[in-house]
Amino acid sequence: xxxxxxxxxxxxxxxxxxxxxxxxxxxxxxxxxxxxxxxxxxxxxxxxxxxxxxxxxxxxxxxxxxxxxxxxxxxxxxxxxxxxxxxxxxxxxxxxxxxxxxxxxxxxxxxxxxxxxxxxxxxxxxxxxxxxxxxxxxxxxxxxxxxxxxxxxxxxxxxxxxxxxxxxxxxxxxxxxxxxxxxxxxxxxxxxxxxxxxxxxxxxxxxxxxxxxxxxxxxxxxxxxxxxxxxxxxxxxxxxxxxxxxxxxxxxxxxxxxxxxxxxxxxxxxxxxxxxxxxxxxxxxxxxxxxxxxxxxxxxxxxxxxxxxxxxxxxxxxxxxxxxxxxxxxxxxxxxxxxxxxxxxxxxxxxxxxxxxxxxxxxxxxxxxxxxxxxxxxxxxxxxxxxxxxx
Amino acid sequence: xxxxxxxxxxxxxxxxxxxxxxxxxxxxxxxxxxxxxxxxxxxxxxxxxxxxxxxxxxxxxxxxxxxxxxxxxxxxxxxxxxxxxxxxxxxxxxxxxxxxxxxxxxxxxxxxxxxxxxxxxxxxxxxxxxxxxxxxxxxxxxxxxxxxxxxxxxxxxxxxxxxxxxxxxxxxxxxxxxxxxxxxxxxxxxxxxxxxxxxxxxxxxxxxxxxxxxxxxxxxxxxxxxxxxxxxxxxxxxxxxxxxxxxxxxxxxxxxxxxxxxxxxxxxxxxxxxxxxxxxxxxxxxxxxxxxxxxxxxxxxxxxxxxxxxxxxxxxxxxxxxxxxxxxxxxxxxxxxxxxxxxxxxxxxxxxxx
Numbered sequence: 001x002x003x004x005x006x007x008x009x010x011x012x013x014x015x016x017x018x019x020x021x022x023x024x025x026x027x028x029x030x031x032x033x034x035x036x037x038x039x040x041x042x043x044x045x046x047x048x049x050x051x052x053x054x055x056x057x058x059x060x061x062x063x064x065x066x067x068x069x070x071x072x073x074x075x076x077x078x079x080x081x082x083x084x085x086x087x088x089x090x091x092x093x094x095x096x097x098x099x100x101x102x103x104x105x106x107x108x109x110x111x112x113x114x115x116x117x118x119x120x121x122x123x124x125x126x127x128x129x130x131x132x133x134x135x136x137x138x139x140x141x142x143x144x145x146x147x148x149x150x151x152x153x154x155x156x157x158x159x160x161x162x163x164x165x166x167x168x169x170x171x172x173x174x175x176x177x178x179x180x181x182x183x184x185x186x187x188x189x190x191x192x193x194x195x196x197x198x199x200x201x202x203x204x205x206x207x208x209x210x211x212x213x214x215x216x217x218x219x220x221x222x223x224x225x226x227x228x229x230x231x232x233x234x235x236x237x238x239x240x241x242x243x244x245x246x247x248x249x250x251x252x253x254x255x256x257x258x259x260x261x262x263x264x265x266x267x268x269x270x271x272x273x274x275x276x277x278x279x280x281x282x283x284x285x286x287x288x289x290x291x292x293x294x295x296x297x298x299x300x301x302x303x304x305x306x307x308x309x310x311x312x313x314x315x316x317x318x319x320x321x322x323x324x325x326x327x328x329x330x331x332x333x334x335x336x337x338x339x340x341x342x343x344x345x346x347x348x349x350x351x352x353x354x355x356x357x358x359x360x361x362x363x364x365x366x367x368x369x370x371x372x373x374x375x376x377x378x379x380x381x382x383x384x385x386x387x388x389x390x391x
Numbered sequence: 392x393x394x395x396x397x398x399x400x401x402x403x404x405x406x407x408x409x410x411x412x413x414x415x416x417x418x419x420x421x422x423x424x425x426x427x428x429x430x431x432x433x434x435x436x437x438x439x440x441x442x443x444x445x446x447x448x449x450x451x452x453x454x455x456x457x458x459x460x461x462x463x464x465x466x467x468x469x470x471x472x473x474x475x476x477x478x479x480x481x482x483x484x485x486x487x488x489x490x491x492x493x494x495x496x497x498x499x500x501x502x503x504x505x506x507x508x509x510x511x512x513x514x515x516x517x518x519x520x521x522x523x524x525x526x527x528x529x530x531x532x533x534x535x536x537x538x539x540x541x542x543x544x545x546x547x548x549x550x551x552x553x554x555x556x557x558x559x560x561x562x563x564x565x566x567x568x569x570x571x572x573x574x575x576x577x578x579x580x581x582x583x584x585x586x587x588x589x590x591x592x593x594x595x596x597x598x599x600x601x602x603x604x605x606x607x608x609x610x611x612x613x614x615x616x617x618x619x620x621x622x623x624x625x626x627x628x629x630x631x632x633x634x635x636x637x638x639x640x641x642x643x644x645x646x647x648x649x650x651x652x653x654x655x656x657x658x659x660x661x662x663x664x665x666x667x668x669x670x671x672x673x674x675x676x677x678x679x680x681x682x683x684x685x686x687x688x689x690x691x692x693x694x695x696x697x698x699x700x701x702x703x704x705x706x707x708x709x710x711x712x713x714x715x716x717x718x719x720x721x722x723x724x725x726x727x728x729x730x731x732x733x734x735x736x737x738x739x740x741x742x743x744x745x
Contacts, residue, residue, distance in 0.1 A: 001395060001397070001650070002393045003392065003651065003741045006392065007745075010745030013745065014745070076737075078738070081738065252737040259735055262735065281728070282721055282724045282725050285735070286648070286724065289669065290648050290673060292737065293647035293648055293651050293740065294646075296392070297394045299394075300392070300394040301395055314639060314643045314644075317636075317640050378632060378633045378636035379632055379633075381635075381639050381640070382633070382635050382636045383632070386608065386639060388612055388615065388626040388627070389624040391627050
């Protein structure tokens with residue numbers, strides 16, 4: 001064990017910090033769940049790509065930097081410290097990208113990874129269906145093969161970023177007689193294909209952060225299938241592994257929130273009546289540190305050849321409930337001002353930040369639900385990590 | 392940057408774990424409740440032979456010259472079996488305190504040699520603890536008086552036994568008087584010895600709490616897998632699964648805090664307060680939740696003297712408050728966080744670097 005950064009790691013931190021300082025937009029971008037904001041964020045992805053900071057952990061051959069996981073953590077720490085824009089193409093870069101590298105054909109890698117890396121094409125995710133949420137194996141949308149094409153019919157829901165994105169990666173039933181996790185395939189679909197209808201769904205903040213997608217006789221080439229026919233479930237599980245595993249929520253994001261929370265608490269310390277708020281602030285800070293420590297531990301282990309296991313579920317529960325707790329604490333500090341949305345006329349930084357906390361609070365409500373509800377994660381922990389009986 | 396234990400550390404821990412699990416059974420713990428000292432000399436000698444008391448004794452005094460970081464996993468294993476013998480306090484708390492003074496105090500050097508060989512045992516008092524544990528089997532006591540530590544022969548103090556809810560714990564109020572000749576350290580070095588001892592005590596307690604928490608979850612998973620109602624194992628019910636999953640989450644995120652604390656205590660003791668308090672609070676919460684959810688999952692059986700669960704629960708309830716209760720440690724965290732000059736942020740998780 002050596003908890004010192006190497007001189008190279010410290011130099012890397014400064015390189016990241018300097019680049020971000022020079023390039024992060026001075027005024028915050030509009031939300032990427034607006035048409036204007038989405039394009040601003042696409043531009044930012046392209047700026048990142050030009051600086052070669054778009055996908056630091058990707059291998060160099062795919063346009064990445066080949067960073068190891070410790071360097072990734074350092075990059076993320078600097079990224080959130082600089083308050084750089086959220087990553088609009090997260091679905092692509094962190095979920096589909098690694099899956100393509102593992103399962104894609106050379107042609108698919110050439111076609112899709114390149115434009116993902118350059119920040120040209122933005123990706124949405126299409127797994128859930130009205131009847132297939134936590135029970136994802138209940139998927140009914142079909143992809144029926146006709147010659148060199150699949151004909152897609154069905155409906156996806158809760159597709160994050162689908163309103164403005166260019167492509168969606170989906171799971172369809174390619175074997176109509178199959179059941180459960182058999183007979184599924186992983187298919188990449190352009191969202192402007194004839195027969196695709198995207199119906200935006202406004203989220204808690206009123207913006208269309210996700211959508212329903214309807215497929216009516218949509219035709220895509222068989223070459224858009226990732227992996228073998230019938231292998232969709234395994235590929236989706238590998239993708240979900242990346243999602244819940246390490247990369248979906250880097251600790252720096254929560255450490256930055258914890259830091260802001262401490263500042264908020266200090267600014268309001270004299271008007272807080274609720275004595276337990278103090279405890280909640282300390283707990284928030286400790287838990288954000290604990291999440292960082294745990295991630296460093298996992299990263300170190302993986303770098304020595306270890307594999308990621310059920311800790312993915314433990315992580316997902318921890319960060320999502322931490323995020324909720326931090327924002328609940330902020331609401332308690334802000335008290336009767338908590339309900340106020342961002343105020344353009346705010347005079348102090350703390351005043352201006354008030355509305356941001358509500359925005360974060362709303363988003364924090366989704367954490368325990370998406371990427372596998374925390375109830376499902378708890379079942380996974382009990383059964384797979386602890387060995388409790390399934391039935 | 393490498394946040395893993397070495398293969399040597401893990402293998403040694405595995406060996407000690409095997410030894411403890413073979414030797415320290417619930418039956419043996421129970422039999423100790425009725426003996427006069429509650430401690431077994433032959434078990435202590437076995438631990439001495441494994442080198443456990445010598446681990447943190449510097450090499451020049453016949454020890455292995457290892458660090459708090461080398462010992463932390465073993466302390467976890469001591470908790471896992473609810474070891475009654477004061478191995479953690481001897482090896483992790485008393486020994487480094489003596490080692491710090493050994494250069495200029497011959498008494499310490501001699502004692503260290505004899506701790507390594509198992510000929511002497513030491514108990515440690517501290518202002519955060521109202522009692523001294525295992526003073527009755529100690530040859531010497533390290534006792535606080537203001538900012539001074541004194542090294543006092545047991546014959547020269549009066550021990551008043553206090554009963555703990557945990558029948559394995561042996562606690563004493565100590566009546567004694569500091570004297571010129573018993574003084575070991577004072578002044579500024581006394582202040583730092585007091586602070587370092589508190590941190591080592593809290594570190595060792597936190598490690599045991601993690602072991603206790605994991606052991607309670609293990610025995611509850613076993614019990615709920617075996618016990619059937621309505622024709623199936625009660626552990627197949629989601630409510631019980633979630634009780635145990637919640638314990639696992641708490642424990643998994645207390646562990647890295649514990650290991651950072653162990654590293655910091657051994658490598659950067661000046662910055663250890665925050666790391667140690669974090670570890671102690673997190674480990675205490677993990678153990679208390681494990682106790683609460685385990686007794687609930689055991690049903691009425693868990694409320695009996697006969698069921699072994701209470702051995703672990705009571706130790707957890709006791710150690711959560713020893714070497715600084717959660718109020719004490721949360722206050723340290725709070726004071727540090729509210730300091731306007733506190734250096735906080737994701738780039739400072741491991742202290743200020745570069």
